[in-house]
Amino acid sequence: MGLLLPAWSGTLQLQVQDKNGKPLPEAIVFLESAEAKAAAKPLKGVEVAQVARQFKPAVTVVTPGTSVLFPNQDTVRHHVYSFSPAKTFELKLYAGVPANPVTFDKVGVAVLGCNIHDNMVAWVLVVDTPYFGRTDAAGRLTLDNVPNGNYKLRTWHASLPTGAPAAEQAQAVGAAAAPVLVKLAGSSI
Known part of the structure; x- marks a missing residue:
């Protein structure tokens, strides 16, 4: 097709x-x-992994309605969060893959952090267009x-x-x- x-x-x-x-x-x-x-339209298969105590990729672009999975590939647990107006969420201390992805439904920039590792930062940019x-x-x-x-x-x-x-x-x-x-x-x- x-x-x-x-x-x-x-x-x-x-x-x-x-x-x-x-x-x-x-x-x-x-x-x-x-x-x-x-x-x-919402994107499929989007992930922001934690690898070597960093988010990979550091910047992710999605469209509204996209669900993002946050797999932890480190041997330590992470506590991923965002308190941004575009998306507020917390994935409390976890290892492996969280049971549920996080859906980003509002246009804007969500700044991500780890409550355990303060040097970890990433961004999810939610744009209302497929042209990016x-x-x-x-x-x-x-x-x-x-x-x-x-x-x-x-x-x-x-x-x-x-x-x-x-x-x-x-x-x-x-x-x-x-x-x-x-x-x-x-x-x-």
Whole structure:
């Protein structure tokens, strides 16, 4: 069975830089519109593991309604929590795999921590769009098969101050779009 794509879709090539003009790896870029929101569906099989007393991956992007499993692959127990407005939850001291995943149903950033290991931090970014991606080591990202139209392009990075919203700019997507440069103020690596 093939993937059905809109009759008119384009490719968006992006270069994300920090406030000093350096390429920004691991930036999350997403496109918002009413049509994108309608196309967003919960993702399947999402995990944020605890490995070597760190969350892996450090940043996870999901759509509303996505359930995330938090397997503990360490030999010590963890107490994973978030008190963020986007999602408040606690998985009290556990080893192995919790019985139930955590469902993220509200758009925003959930900061994760471990009540036992204070150095452990991660983020779950909940976006209302299926059009998102992560920049590579050179700060580049290509979003393919994006329906032509007008979007709000938003960019987020873990180095932004806590609680800072994702930067935004208007963005049109068409068949022959030029590369887009995004400079993320407030971020640095």
